[in-house]
Amino acid sequence: MTTLAPETAAPARTPRRGPGRPRNEDIDAQVLAAVLELIDDKEEVTAARIVSRSGVSRAALYRRWPSLTTLVAAALDVGRYVPPPIPTDGNLRDAIMEAILGTPLEGDNAGYPEERFRQRIRLAMADRTLQKAYWASHVSRRRAPIVDALRAGIERGGFRAGLDPEACFDLIAGVFYYQLVVRGERMDEPQTMERCRAAVDVAWRGMAAEQ
Amino acid sequence: MTTLAPETAAPARTPRRGPGRPRNEDIDAQVLAAVLELIDDKEEVTAARIVSRSGVSRAALYRRWPSLTTLVAAALDVGRYVPPPIPTDGNLRDAIMEAILGTPLEGDNAGYPEERFRQRIRLAMADRTLQKAYWASHVSRRRAPIVDALRAGIERGGFRAGLDPEACFDLIAGVFYYQLVVRGERMDEPQTMERCRAAVDVAWRGMAAEQ
Known part of the structure; x- marks a missing residue:
């Protein structure tokens, strides 16, 4: 390939x-x-x-x-979208959750069936060239608005100074991937979403500026 | 299968x-x-x-x-091991990093080559029954000592009360999986490890008890 x-x-x-x-x-x-x-x-x-x-x-x-x-x-990438720029005065946390899940949290994710996600990971793991191409042309573009908003939050003081916005994004996105790739859970299971929300809460507190 | x-x-x-x-x-x-x-x-x-x-x-x-x-x-799971119980008075953070990486951070990970990791994820994504079986019989056992240590830390007050130790583990482990599964990076790349350490630092601050 x-x-x-x-x-x-x-x-x-x-x-x-x-x-x-x-x-x-x-x-x-x-x-x-x-x-x-x-x-x-x-x-x-x-x-x-x-x-x-x-x-x-x-x-x-x-x-x-x-x-x-x-x-x-x-x-x-068909059915996935690049989120628009995030207004940094809005609810950044909800915007990140939404961007990571690909659709509003209330949606049924019909535009991107889970089976296709699993196939995508399978193909990526079988072919690092495809994985890197997909990262460069699609994933990194989809992350950008959120990473930019995190960067703005760090610069303006809502988050701790010195944070790496890319590392913060990886931390938050990683917990969702862990559910799907390691646990084999579906994102529409309430306890899976509950665990993800609890984890994002921990990340958020770790990012917050000290008062 | x-x-x-x-x-x-x-x-x-x-x-x-x-x-x-x-x-x-x-x-x-x-x-x-x-x-x-x-x-x-x-x-x-x-x-x-x-x-x-x-x-x-x-x-x-x-x-x-x-x-x-x-x-x-x-x-x-050949070449991977279940870490021994973690003494909760030791450096829990280093122990977690080591347990997630499967070998001491200084090691060359020779016991579990990256290509086998990629094959494992590929097989898991192709077969949810295998994924769930591997989770139940291997991953969940390997997590247990760390999750237990996190739980002890929460009970004894080193971490915030009310934290979900499973969610905390997922958060920390997730950032490593994100590097391998989404970014297609190798864990021996210094900037990848640097990003992971920065992310774990954020998680750790979010878990810490308020002074």
């Missing part, structure tokens, strides 16, 4: 937009849906299978994604 | 110890080594393959492990 390199170079084509030609976004969506189908079916993701499932040509794939790894990373 | 059920019931055999017959511990070690070889080679773990690699009979497997899941869980 490294490159999408064709056996022979793809012929250069001038994109042409005819009346029946699907728009670019439609093609992207078709391809991403095909990749997710393969992942959800626990099939190995290959360029040939994507072409076959999506009906999109190999050449069109090459024009859109530089490698199979970046395409798989993009597919794994 | 659920049961080790034979196609036909294994014939009852009276274990007999002849002069050349290997001791039980040797047989266990042979089987566990064979399972680890399969895992390290990224081959599917089946009873037939274990029999073939280990030279141990299918019947002998059945006598030792009730299911393939429990056998795989046992194999994944």
